[in-house]
Amino acid sequence: MRFDVRYRTVFAYDAPVSESQNELRACPTTNDHQRLLDYRVTVQPNARVFSSIDAWGTRVDAFGIRRPHETMTVVAEAAVETRPNPMPAAVLRTESLRREDFVDAHIEYLQRDRHTDPGEHVTRVAREQVALVGPDVVGAVLSIHRYVGSSLRYVPGVTDVGVSVDDVFAGGEGVCQDYAHLAVAMCRSVGIPARYVSGYLFTDHDAVGAPAEADSVVVQTHAWFEAAIPGWGWLGLDPTNGQAAGEYHVKIGHGRSYDDVQPLRGVYLGPGASIVSPEVEIRRVQPADLWRGASQVPSAPVGSVPADLPLGVRRHGGGHPSGSSIRQQQLQQQQSGPSGSGR
Amino acid sequence: MPGWFEGYELEGWFDEAVTADGGLRDHYRSVADALDELDLEALARAERRRDAAFRTQGITFTVYGDDDGTPAAGGIERTFPMDLIPRVIPADEWSFLESGLVQRVTALNRFLDDLYVGGMQIVKDGVVPRWLLISSDGFTPEAFGVPVPLGARCLVAGIDVVRDEHGSYRVLEDNLRCPSGISYVVENRAALTRVLPQLFASERVQPVDQYGSMLLHALQRVGPPAAGDSPTVVVLTPGIHNSAYFEHVFLASQMGVELVEGRDLVVEDHVVHMRTTQGLRRVDVIYRRIDDDYLDPVVFRPDSALGVPGLMAAARAGNVTIANAVGNGVADDKAVYAYVPEMIRYYLGEEPILGNVPTYLLWDPEQRELVLDRLDQLVVKPVAEAGGYGLVIGPHATDAELAEVRQQIQDDPRNYIAQELVALSRHPCLVEDHLEGRHVDFRPFVLSGQQVEVVPGGLTRVALRRGSLVVNSSQGGGSKDTWVLAPDPAVEQDLDAESEPTVVVTSGVRTPGLDADGPDPAEVADAVLGSTS
Numbered sequence: 001m002r003f004d005v006r007y008r009t010v011f012a013y014d015a016p017v018s019e020s021q022n023e024l025r026a027c028p029t030t031n032d033h034q035r036l037l038d039y040r041v042t043v044q045p046n047a048r049v050f051s052s053i054d055a056w057g058t059r060v061d062a063f064g065i066r067r068p069h070e071t072m073t074v075v076a077e078a079a080v081e082t083r084p085n086p087m088p089a090a091v092l093r094t095e096s097l098r099r100e101d102f103v104d105a106h107i108e109y110l111q112r113d114r115h116t117d118p119g120e121h122v123t124r125v126a127r128e129q130v131a132l133v134g135p136d137v138v139g140a141v142l143s144i145h146r147y148v149g150s151s152l153r154y155v156p157g158v159t160d161v162g163v164s165v166d167d168v169f170a171g172g173e174g175v176c177q178d179y180a181h182l183a184v185a186m187c188r189s190v191g192i193p194a195r196y197v198s199g200y201l202f203t204d205h206d207a208v209g210a211p212a213e214a215d216s217v218v219v220q221t222h223a224w225f226e227a228a229i230p231g232w233g234w235l236g237l238d239p240t241n242g243q244a245a246g247e248y249h250v251k252i253g254h255g256r257s258y259d260d261v262q263p264l265r266g267v268y269l270g271p272g273a274s275i276v277s278p279e280v281e282i283r284r285v286q287p288a289d290l291w292r293g294a295s296q297v298p299s300a301p302v303g304s305v306p307a308d309l310p311l312g313v314r315r316h317g318g319g320h321p322s323g324s325s326i327r328q329q330q331l332q333q334q335q336s337g338p339s340g341s342g343r
Numbered sequence: 344m345p346g347w348f349e350g351y352e353l354e355g356w357f358d359e360a361v362t363a364d365g366g367l368r369d370h371y372r373s374v375a376d377a378l379d380e381l382d383l384e385a386l387a388r389a390e391r392r393r394d395a396a397f398r399t400q401g402i403t404f405t406v407y408g409d410d411d412g413t414p415a416a417g418g419i420e421r422t423f424p425m426d427l428i429p430r431v432i433p434a435d436e437w438s439f440l441e442s443g444l445v446q447r448v449t450a451l452n453r454f455l456d457d458l459y460v461g462g463m464q465i466v467k468d469g470v471v472p473r474w475l476l477i478s479s480d481g482f483t484p485e486a487f488g489v490p491v492p493l494g495a496r497c498l499v500a501g502i503d504v505v506r507d508e509h510g511s512y513r514v515l516e517d518n519l520r521c522p523s524g525i526s527y528v529v530e531n532r533a534a535l536t537r538v539l540p541q542l543f544a545s546e547r548v549q550p551v552d553q554y555g556s557m558l559l560h561a562l563q564r565v566g567p568p569a570a571g572d573s574p575t576v577v578v579l580t581p582g583i584h585n586s587a588y589f590e591h592v593f594l595a596s597q598m599g600v601e602l603v604e605g606r607d608l609v610v611e612d613h614v615v616h617m618r619t620t621q622g623l624r625r626v627d628v629i630y631r632r633i634d635d636d637y638l639d640p641v642v643f644r645p646d647s648a649l650g651v652p653g654l655m656a657a658a659r660a661g662n663v664t665i666a667n668a669v670g671n672g673v674a675d676d677k678a679v680y681a682y683v684p685e686m687i688r689y690y691l692g693e694e695p696i697l698g699n700v701p702t703y704l705l706w707d708p709e710q711r712e713l714v715l716d717r718l719d720q721l722v723v724k725p726v727a728e729a730g731g732y733g734l735v736i737g738p739h740a741t742d743a744e745l746a747e748v749r750q751q752i753q754d755d756p757r758n759y760i761a762q763e764l765v766a767l768s769r770h771p772c773l774v775e776d777h778l779e780g781r782h783v784d785f786r787p788f789v790l791s792g793q794q795v796e797v798v799p800g801g802l803t804r805v806a807l808r809r810g811s812l813v814v815n816s817s818q819g820g821g822s823k824d825t826w827v828l829a830p831d832p833a834v835e836q837d838l839d840a841e842s843e844p845t846v847v848v849t850s851g852v853r854t855p856g857l858d859a860d861g862p863d864p865a866e867v868a869d870a871v872l873g874s875t876s
Contacts, residue, residue: 021610021641021652048612050660055484062641062656066611107474260484267640267652326648330584333521333634333649 001083001247002037002285005200007076007221008278009264015272016068022266025198026076026221027059028250038079045069056260058253074264079285082247088232092137094130096230097191106193106228108256115196115257118185119166126186141192141227141235148183148239161258176240177223177258183239184225184257193228197236198261200250202282215284221263226254250282347378351771351778357508358780359430359770370433370828373545378428380541383776389427389538390773396534397425401589424821425531426772427539430783430803431546434830440504440512440787441797443697446687448500448789451519451674453690456494459486459670470689471682478757479679480727481672483635485642489659489669492565495791496668498630499525499558504697504785506768513700513765515784517680519671521632524802525788526590529554529597531824532800547829549799554788555597558630561792562598565664566627574627577601577617579608581633581649591632605633610653613660628664629654635669677726677760678704701763705756714761715749721761723748738764770823772805782806783823799827 007026030036039059041049047063054060065072096102103110112118118126129147133139155173165185168178180196187194201222224238224245236245245251255261268274348360348367357363360371367375381389432440457465458476466473476482501522503515532551536543559576566574580591582604595602601617608626609616616623631638637647639654657663673679681702684695703710703721714721718737725733735748752759769780787801807821 019609019652021656023641023656050613050656052488052659055487062613062653062659064610064612064653064656066609104472104474107477111478265641265645267645269652326582327584329637329647329649330581330588331586333581333585333587333632333637 001202002079002081003200003202003250004283004285005076005078005080005250006281006283007074007078007200007263008281009074010277011072011268012275012277013070013072013268013270013272014274015270016070017072017268017270017272017274018068019064019066019270020069020072020266020268021064022062022074022264024061024063024074024076024264025054025058025252025261026078026263027061027252028078028080028199029057029059029253031251032083033085033247034080034082034251036078036080038077040077042073042075042077044071044073054253054260056253056255058255058261078250080250082250084247085236085245087244088138088229088235090232091139092230092232094135094137094140094191097137099230102228102230109193109195109228110188110191111256112185112188113257113259114162114164115181115259116165116185116188118189119164119169122165122169122182122185123189125169126189129186130190137192137229138235140190141187141194141229141237144183144186144190144192145237145239146242148179148186149242152179152182152239154179154240176238179239180223180225181257183237187225187227195226195228195234195254196257196261197224197226197245197254198222198252198258198263199224200252200280200282201238201241202248202250202284203241217282219280219282220278221252221280222249223258224249347778348375348771352780353769354780356766356780356782357506357510357768359506359768359783361771370431374429374431374542377539377542377544381539386427386773392538393425393427393534396537397530400530424807425527425534426781426805426807426821426823427535428771428773428778429535429542429824429826430770430785431826431828434828437799437827438830439696441799443512443695444502444787444789444797445795446691446693446696447502447514447517447683448497448791448795450683450687450690451500451517452494452496452791452795454686455496455519455668455671455674456491457690458673459483459496459668460488460490465686465689468689470685471679475678475682475757476673479673479676481670481674481676481679483670483672485635485655486668486670489655489665490661491666491668492567492664493791493793495561495565495666496671497674497789498561498565498666498668498791500789500791501786502789504787505700505765506783506785508766508768510768511698513698514683515700515765516677517675517683518786519674520667521587521634522786522788523587523590523632524786525554525798526593527822528788528798528800528802528825529593531822535824546826547831548826549829551798551800554798555594555599557790557796557798558594559598559600561790562628562630562666564792565666567661567664569662570625570627575600575625576628576630577603577608577626579603579605579629579631579633579651581637585632587632594630605647605649605651608651608654610651610657613653613657613662615651615654615657615663626663628666630666635672638665638669677702677724678757679726681760700765703761705752705759705761711752711756715752718745718749718761720764722764723752723759723761726758726760736764770803770805772807772823785825800825 024041027039028034028036041061043049043063045065047065049061049063051059051061126144129143130140133143151172153173156175158173159168159175159178165182168174168182184194184196199222201219203217203219224236226234226236229235238245238249253261351361353361360368362368454465457463465471497519499522501518501524503518504512505515506512528551562576563574577600578591578595580588580602592602603617607617615626617626633649636643637649639650639652640647641652642655658665681699681704684699687693687695703714705711705714721737723735735744767782767784770783771778772781783803783805785801785803788798790796803823803825805821805823
């Protein structure tokens with residue numbers, strides 16, 4: 001499948017901003033299932049973009065603007081080709097998860113962070129789900145995947161980026177990143193390495209449910225997860241849409257959680273607040289291919305990352321951050337020194 | 344005139360100045376002779392002048408409310424008391440220490456470069472397990488691919504060294520993030536020279552006041568290629584409320600460079616500039632005394648008010664060098680520390696000159712069993728903490744504490760290590776009207792630039808308070824001027840490279856191991872506790 005993806009975010013500040021520094025992670029990756037053909041980033045006002053690959057293999061475009069501006073527009077355009085992802089056929093017993101070399105190679109995807117720390121409740125539920133299917137890794141992952149899909153209702157705006165997995169689970173509502181974090185946390189809690197994936201999804205409905213026109217939909221960035229299957233590789237699943245990640249999924253990158261692949265993060269200096277409106281336009285380049293073959297165009301709700309907010313915002317004036325917090329931060333610096341102030 | 348060393352008690356400990364049979368070590372003879380020319384009144388006068396000098400200069404540190412080093416509200420500013428009797432390290436002993444420190448820091452630089460820009464060859468070759476590094480709190484994915492010229496990642500390293508009951512030097516801890524204390528080294532020397540110049544009369548003591556120029560030189564060598572021969576260097580401080588602020592001011596002034604806070608720096612097109620009265624001026628090398636987490640709110644803590652937005656991208660682009668490098672904390676991890684001797688063998692093909700304190704890794708079932716059987720004799724430390732925080736001293740702990748730490752080890756063995764107790768050496772100190780032995784440790788400072796070099800001196804910390812064996816400054820600890828003697832040109836130096844690595848090669852007579860009448864192990868434990876901050 002060939003797609004043209006156009007990611008666009010506009011920041012509108014209610015007063016001029018003197019400086020803004022940002023990192024964009026919007027570039028589709030190249031792997032066994034997809035190939036990046038073309039990529040371009042444009043920033044208004046003009047800024048020099050420095051591109052690099054981060055520790056997780058994701059392209060990062062860094063840019064800063066150091067003159068007063070009231071709006072900032074970031075556009076990332078990509079041409080990408082995708083292929084269907086295979087499913088593992090063999091039954092893999094869960095004992096293989098405990099092999100020393102497997103754990104060693106996947107340790108970062110077995111640990112917890114603020115987004116993927118399962119509470120007691122989530123851990124218990126994960127164990128129950130896995131127990132139902134017996135000692136089969138793929139079965140366990142699929143069971144968690146289905147469970148997450150059925151226990152959350154897709155409701156935009158009910159959760160913040162910082163919300164805990166336990167709270168999401170208890171609330172029963174969330175957006176795609178909540179689905180992904182919950183699935184990741186459940187997998188890890190039973191010893192299955194899992195990672196958070198950021199990307200784009202082509203669906204036959206746009207963000208407000210209107211049918212797609214001319215092979216083009218306007219959506220937002222999406223999130224799903226991948227679980228490591230011993231001896232096979234990473235299995236991508238999209239619990240928000242109840243399906244495996246397939247040729248309609250365009251992957252940007254992966255990480256331990258959202259923080260590692262946040263599409264746009266940055267800070268700006270200025271007194272004002274900002275309104276952010278990110279959107280993604282995906283155009284199918286070879287429409288004839290769309291209706292061939294077994295794969296179905298997803299029709300479930302388009303999961304979306306609710307915006308690239310909250311950005312870390314630093315302002316001069318306006319009491320942010322307060323003098324006491326600066327003092328506190330100054331005190332906290334680790335100076336492994338003779339004065340006993342080291343951590 | 345009194346003989347200051349008459350009646351001096353060893354009490355079974357290894358002493359820096361006095362041999363087991365009570366004789367003065369050769370390298371202390373001239374200090375002892377000079378002291379014997381002085382009476383108590385002269386020394387008391389020297390102490391008063393010393394206190395006045397430190398107070399006038401504002402050389403203070405902040406005492407926090409808790410023993411664990413947690414910043415508490417309303418810290419108290421105090422001077423860091425310097426005992427008048429200097430510690431003396433003879434030339435051949437120093438040469439041994441120096442080569443061990445250079446070797447160790449060279450390997451640590453190689454390791455960190457391998458980890459962050461070298462593809463982790465050490466993991467591929469099976470020397471250090473991957474999971475151990477990745478699971479370390481100090482492991483910093485954001486540092487991946489950020490180049491450091493010359494691979495000088497530990498530009499300033501503070502290596503904490505202790506001496507055991509046999510007089511063997513051992514590394515207790517590597518401080519590779521923002522080690523502090525060098526200002527005391529220089530100021531102690533200046534103060535002692537001022538108040539007791541006669542002590543220096545007949546010894547060839549290597550100077551330490553060139554530290555500023557050594558540091559500047561090292562920093563200039565790691566400038567980005569585009570900066571040319573004389574890169575612009577700044578010292579980045581968190582600000583006046585930081586406990587080490589005095590040292591930040593001191594270092595900037597010693598180097599003759601600007602002291603800046605985050606808000607003084609701006610990033611434009613991935614190049615760092617400082618605001619000056621004449622406009623922006625490019626900055627090439629930042630000697631930062633801010634933690635990684637606060638350096639750049641775009642990449643690390645978004646609420647950091649101390650950092651510079653865009654700094655990491657500038658470093659990644661190779662337009663500025665951050666020293667010490669980002670991500671060094673992984674090598675401070677106490678479980679990773681246990682692998683430093685292996686790193687030395689792996690990267691340098693050499694046997695370690697300085698040994699570690701014997702350390703047990705608790706995820707290994709065999710070592711864990713061994714430790715759990717001897718928990719009441721060992722020291723248990725959380726891997727990510729410094730400053731003695733979270734430490735449990737077996738002989739000192741209650742049954743309840745031992746049970747708790749046993750449970751913690753079983754729940755999360757990666758997070759703890761266990762070490763043998765080290766019976767820290769002692770050194771004579773002036774206590775009221777006589778000399779008494781007090782426990783000491785030692786922090787030499789190692790600089791990496793064009794080459795790795797050691798400042799000929801260091802910070803000797805001492806448990807000054809009677810009965811207390813804790814060297815923490817916040818708990819009655821103090822410091823000593825530390826002399827490194829220049830080699831005697833008349834004597835051929837012969838440091839045998841094949842000599843046993845962890846044993847001091849020189850004049851010291853080795854004392855036998857502690858016997859049943861030796862010191863209470865609990866007291867030893869206190870010394871270990873105190874030595875780690």
